[in-house]
Amino acid sequence: xxxxxxxxxxxxxxxxxxxxxxxxxxxxxxxxxxxxxxxxxxxxxxxxxxxxxxxxxxxxxxxxxxxxxxxxxxxxxxxxxxxxxxxxxxxxxxxxxxxxxxxxxxxxxxxxxxxxxxxxxxxxxxxxxxxxxxxxxxxxxxxxxxxx
Amino acid sequence: xxxxxxxxxxxxxxxxxxxxxxxxxxxxxxxxxxxxxxxxxxxxxxxxxxxxxxxxxxxxxxxxxxxxxxxxxxxxxxxxxxxxxxxxxxxxxxxxxxxxxxxxxxxxxxxxxxxxxxxxxxxxxxxxxxxxxxxxxxxxxxxxxxxx
DNA sequence: ATGCATCCTCTAGCCACTAGAGGAGCAAGG
DNA sequence: CCTTGCTCCTCTAGTGGCTAGAGGATGCAT
Numbered sequence: 001x002x003x004x005x006x007x008x009x010x011x012x013x014x015x016x017x018x019x020x021x022x023x024x025x026x027x028x029x030x031x032x033x034x035x036x037x038x039x040x041x042x043x044x045x046x047x048x049x050x051x052x053x054x055x056x057x058x059x060x061x062x063x064x065x066x067x068x069x070x071x072x073x074x075x076x077x078x079x080x081x082x083x084x085x086x087x088x089x090x091x092x093x094x095x096x097x098x099x100x101x102x103x104x105x106x107x108x109x110x111x112x113x114x115x116x117x118x119x120x121x122x123x124x125x126x127x128x129x130x131x132x133x134x135x136x137x138x139x140x141x142x143x144x145x146x147x148x
Numbered sequence: 149x150x151x152x153x154x155x156x157x158x159x160x161x162x163x164x165x166x167x168x169x170x171x172x173x174x175x176x177x178x179x180x181x182x183x184x185x186x187x188x189x190x191x192x193x194x195x196x197x198x199x200x201x202x203x204x205x206x207x208x209x210x211x212x213x214x215x216x217x218x219x220x221x222x223x224x225x226x227x228x229x230x231x232x233x234x235x236x237x238x239x240x241x242x243x244x245x246x247x248x249x250x251x252x253x254x255x256x257x258x259x260x261x262x263x264x265x266x267x268x269x270x271x272x273x274x275x276x277x278x279x280x281x282x283x284x285x286x287x288x289x290x291x292x293x294x295x296x
Numbered sequence: 297a298t299g300c301a302t303c304c305t306c307t308a309g310c311c312a313c314t315a316g317a318g319g320a321g322c323a324a325g326g
Numbered sequence: 327c328c329t330t331g332c333t334c335c336t337c338t339a340g341t342g343g344c345t346a347g348a349g350g351a352t353g354c355a356t
Contacts (some may be wrong), residue, residue, distance in 0.1 A: 007302080007303080008302090008303075009301090009302065009303080018344085018345080019302095019303090020344075020345060020346080021343085021344065021345085023304095023305095024344060024345090028343090037352095039304085039351075039352055039353085040303085040304065040305095040351090040352095041302085041303055041304075041352080041353090042303085042304090050280065053280070054279055054280050057279055057280075058279050059343090060254075061254055061257065061258060061279070062254060064342080064343095065342075065343070071275075071276060071279065074273065074276060075276055075280070082266050082273040082275070082276065085266065085273050085275040085276050086262070086265055086266060086273075086275060088275075089258060089261045089262050089275045090262050092258055093255065093258040093259060093261075093262050096251055096254050096255045096258060097255060099247075099251055100248060100251045100252065100255065103244050103247055103248045103251070104248065106208075106209055106210060106244050107241065107244045107245060107248065109209065110209060110237060110240055110241040110244060111241060113237045113241075114234070114237050114238050114241055117234055118230050118233065118234060119231075125222065125230040125233050127219075127230065127233040127234060127236075127237045128219060128222055128223055128230065128233055131202055131205055131206050131209075131219065132198070132201070132202050132205075132223070155333080155334080156333090156334075157332095157333060157334075166313085166314080167333095167334085168313075168314060168315080169312085169313065169314085171335095171336095172312075172313060172314090176312090187320075187321055187322085187334085187335085188320095188321095188334085188335065188336095189321085189322095189333085189334060189335075190334085190335090207312085212311085212312095213311080213312070
């Protein structure tokens with residue numbers, strides 16, 4: 001039951017992943033180099049659909065490309081023990097929980113700011129005041145700027 | 149009550165912002181170009197500490213550099229009306245809430261995966277299975293890959 | 297034959313930093 | 327005075343995960 005071969009555009013529509021992204025995944029080695037037509041156009045089969053769906057889903061769950069690479073290595077070799085997959089999922093879960101708790105703290109602070117509001121000159125603005133003065137907020141010192 | 153002039157290193161320690169980041173903020177115009185010593189070393193005063201703290205705090209709250217630029221323009225001109233600040237804060241709050249709800253959905257899915265676990269070959273791994281099969285999860289189609 | 301969609305490669309851009317090379321200056325101990 | 331080691335300078339390039347655009351070739355329908 002092999003389905004008809006797919007162009008990159010059809011693969012993109014099927015999986016809802018953009019064409020340049022598919023080429024990018026190929027470039028970084030998440031997707032294997034596909035067969036080509038005489039005129040160098042990429043031709044995909046079922047396996048590519050499955051693999052790309054896997055990648056997409058894992059990305060949606062926040063797995064990094066490196067983590068996905070590891071997970072794909074496991075799927076490529078189903079006899080390997082899969083503690084690694086367990087570990088990766090647990091790690092990812094921990095990261096998500098961490099992010100949620102950070103964001104919840106931020107939400108509280110933003111809610112305070114928005115509730116205070118201000119309706120005049122920027123000089124008396126509560127929002128700006130709140131931003132200037134971080135003494136009354138405690139969303140942790142080591143709040144890594146990059147990845148909130 | 150002007151405090152002593154600060155080197156970039158002291159400013160970095162005081163505000164807990166890395167030196168290259170300070171130079172970067174100067175480059176993109178969030179911080180003004182400071183005075184220099186004869187040997188071209190940057191010299192900062194109190195105002196820089198306040199401005200950099202403001203920037204840092206806003207970044208921690210997830211404001212983009214562009215939003216911060218707008219907020220700084222308000223602080224620089226306290227007679228301007230500050231609906232803009234209100235709007236920026238509200239927008240930021242909405243974004244944070246959006247992220248929280250996405251992450252909460254992801255957490256649920258990851259929790260399911262981790263709870264199912266697997267203890268053998270990757271071939272029977274529930275984690276990998278869950279990633280391969282997105283039929284049983286519903287964290288929304290338009291889950292923008294970039295910004296979960 | 298024409299026209300438009302799709303595909304190709306290649307390069308550069310996005311955000312908010314971060315890291316490193318290669319060099320100059322400054323302060324303190326011997 | 328000299329050396330050692332820290333701090334600073336500029337500049338370029340790298341990170342992650344794409345996304346956009348140039349400039350050209352091909353495929354398909356009319």
